[in-house]
Amino acid sequence: MKVIEIRNLKKTYNTGEVKVKAVNGISIDFEEGEFAAIVGPSGSGKTTFLNMLGGLDRPTSGEVVIGGANVWELSSRKLIDFRMNNIGFVFQAYNLIPVLTAGENVEFIMQLQGMPKKERGMRTKELLEAVGLADRINSRPGKLSGGQQQRVAVARALASRPKFILADEPTANLDSKATTSLLEMMAEMNKKYNTTFIFATHDQRVMDKARRIVSIEDGRILSDERFER
Amino acid sequence: MILSISWRNIWRNKVRSLVIIFSIAIGIFAGVFSAAFFKGMADQRIQKVINTELSYIQIHQPDYRQNSDFGNFIPDGSALTAKIRQLPHVTGVSQRILIQSMLASAETASGVLIAGIDPAIESTVTNLNTKIIEGAYFDGIKRNPIVIGKKLAEKLNVKVRSKVVITLQDLDNNITSGAFRVAGIYSTDNNLFDESRVFIRSSALIKLTAFPATAAHEIAINIDASENLSLVESQVKEIAGDKEVMNWKALSPEMNYLTEAMGIYMYVFIIIILLALLFGIINTMLMVVMERRKELGMLMAVGMNKRRIFTMIVLESILLSITGGIVGIVIGALTAKYGETHPVDLSMWAQGYQQLGYDAFVYTSVDPVMLVNVSIMVMITGVIAALYPAYKALKNDPADALRME
Ligand SMILES: Nc1ncnc2c1ncn2[C@@H]1O[C@H](COP(=O)(O)OP(=O)(O)OP(=O)(O)O)[C@@H](O)[C@H]1O
């Protein structure tokens, strides 16, 4: 089943005199349960592309269709709710609210969704357990390592039961050990909940784990390969 | 959860938050305490006027206050007085006969308003008996004692035991006169009152003018505490029927105006303080929004809509203000409460004040309604201070904010 359909997506930034074609005509589909990496050199348009998929950055032209709806035809108010209910985000940093504990960070998004308290509590426990941080439920992010913080971010992203998770350079700030274990955990979550993961990365270790690698350069797709892993 | 995030956010930068909280606390303390101080001062002034001149409630025949016609008296004055005396909270009821007349000494004469009273009963309503500076309150003179003000005594050049002659028109418009001796000389803060008001026994006045023994022009009522005024007033109105019943506010609009004006000044003062604090809070909240640009971007990306972001910022500002406000109000109220029993001594500067009728010792007076209003005003200040920073936060574009530099 297709989770995302992207049709001729373009984004041009106007910086003074110069026009930057950050994304220059990308068409691609993502299936349910994929574990895909968007790779490419710096400035190739990965972040721009991901932000357009995630409803954060408005395309200059083209369509992003998620669950039959063209995301960019939604009103900006509806778009926020759409993001909350359909897309999970893991950023490179600043993922968590520093004044909330790990558990509260995970629970918060479910509260925004209006999930009943009891269910929220159970799901928070379950997710933190799944990412291996059940014992840190009451720790604030400042007391967690970078890798642990990213794990909480993944749990938070999963909490809203999204159709897919977008992760922009999730391992960029992590050492090799933390990267490996975070990736393993995400692969496990991907299997366990059949949630689609889409990464933007230049991290070789992420590419090694990905079952699909989409290379882009100058805002266009160079290659799109699938692997059995 | 948003409330709890806002509250915890305040404590992320403890020093900055504490600085602003303490500025608010000090400002509000100053406002609350000065309000209590000046209200105390005004209350004391008014209380004095009520105690010496006005009394809380007066009853007259309708129209009496317009033309002071001697014939326009309350015929069943004594019966009415007796009934009012039975009312709860009433501590004294004095029946007065009033008449304009000439008071002449050996040297000169002056127009005065004579009040015929029962000295003992009058003391339950006004404190004239405590204002005697020479002689005694109706004591020491056997026949026809009179109590006059210091100003008048100076004008007529009379002393205690001096003889004065009252000349007046009785009910049948016949001119009569009677000789009196000064028993006591009183002094209040009101020169005009001291110069124009003299007191004699009502029995003497009745004899002089053939006035009906149970009648009166004025019934003055004293009560136990000012908060019972409207209660007693309405009960008196019921008993008094068609008579004109007025409380001190109506009797002396300028005294009432004093309280109201004082209240308005205090609010203006507090608003000025809050206005100054407003800019401090705006500044703090702007810093907060700038610092948390990325975090706010993340929150918007994952599902906080504009309303929630706005609420979060406004709540943080309100909590910041209210925390400072509560500290200020509590300290201000406690200090002012202490001042209700431990007066502020102004005697160093008080000479000028005393001439205006104010006391050298000021007992503060805390108005609970004002405390509530100040709390609300602090809260509103918090909201106003958050508006521009919150607007800035909403302008934040999550895609932009989250791009790593
Ligand atoms: N807000 C913006 N205004 C102007 N130009 C922009 C903006 N955002 C991105 N660009 C430009 O668009 C191009 C693509 O940028 P993008 O961040 O998508 O690349 P990327 O592949 O994510 O790079 P990196 O690997 O460094 O994160 C770059 O040339 C960048 O300078």
Ligand SMILES: [Mg+2]
């Ligand atoms: Mg990027």
